[in-house]
Amino acid sequence: MIEEMETIEEFLAQHSADVEEAVRKAAAAEIMPRFRSLAAHEVDQKSGPHDLVTDADRLAEQYLTETLGDLLPGSVVVGEEAVHANPATYDAIRGDAPVWIVDPVDGTRQFVHGDPGFCTLVTLAHRGVPLASWTYAPVPDQFATAVRGQGAYLNGERLTAGSPAPGADLRIAHSHPDYTTDEQKRALLGLRTESVAPRPCGSAGLEYLAIARGELDATAFSWEAAWDHAAGILLVEEAGGAHRTLTGEPFRITGGNALPFTAARDEETARRVVELLNKAA
Template identity: 40%
Template structure:
């Protein structure tokens, strides 16, 4: 099944996404909310993947980002401890709209609230990622592991994306001196979780924990030896609610990054 699902992502990318890259008409894109874009590529790729995944596992519902945007009740099957497919047809749609190749496509298979398999396809880079719980993480078919990170806060490369935290937390974090090397990443999970594995960034904290954004990458990272936890130290789950998840290359990097977060 693992190779079949990755092949579906690649097919969706070739048929519906890449032909629109740097070729979108104005009528083919819109903002769902300020800064949150959707395009015809998102919608067509999601429709294709929903149909294809139902054929792979007819017993499971498919929860796609755009379906939830149209009808939030679609997400109810995930909570609490639900099982489903999660689909992000284009993660990094703003990058896609801007002609930036740093975007991706992602799927996670969730069983009883936890991701047990996941896939990310980066169409413009030709890189496919897949992981299965207990079986490791693979990049274009080759098993990968995270490296080590420097044991000092000042050497860490990362970012706390605080936009969606409470305003007082966002304001305080923006006003504080940054004790690490602030690196924004690609601003989408389908590229940033792989970047953690590849070692170009050491940690990232996100405010929103939308399951299609984090279930695929968090499993990839964990199976490669990294860490994806809530800010309270509990492991990330696909059926998590609330704000805040911190991902890091190693447990030591996670602890160092968490030590710079001034809130309980």
């Protein structure tokens, strides 16, 4: 089993491109052939009408689970659909083995409705720390990568989140009302104020990418599933951004965060969003 950080860094130096290839192949083989071609029997509900899963989710996760596990012997895979089937598998994120965190189709709701706003997310983490991430939006063929301490890139170009334009409204994507409790809705009401332009989010992975590209100022999310956030949190960090929970602490992929939390283009914006959320909570 790989246990030392230096060894994992060596793995990334040698195999990051192999991970990208695996993600692309999963999308080409299992996701894109079903885009706008899903049959009724290929779509199911998990916890309710807003929580959907498709054959594309299941089969792409199966492909990535097998491929990534082979790439890094001794690692484990925590995938969204596997955790739905067996919640205990989520505990591996807190363990000592390197862990692949996989969201095969982030934005399943959009995917089902034929909207191109979905992506595949993969993160390699160790002892609760995201070390590398891969974000792939197959329709526009946008591939973003981040390695801790080495920056964030989109199709090979360095990403810099920058700071919000002086005097402009803060553009904030927040949890969709369909996925929030009454208490969380109250906290998010803090964004309904002067100089803030809030809107419901789409795919979490693509919202994080928008921050890293300097196209969105912040997010405000009310759930903490690692497969939705680990890749994007690292991408934003490596593009110069920041993330904070309701108590002002950094977001932890291992859970136990004070929610909602924010990721933002810079530290000042992150603290401003937390302030707004706390005022209404």
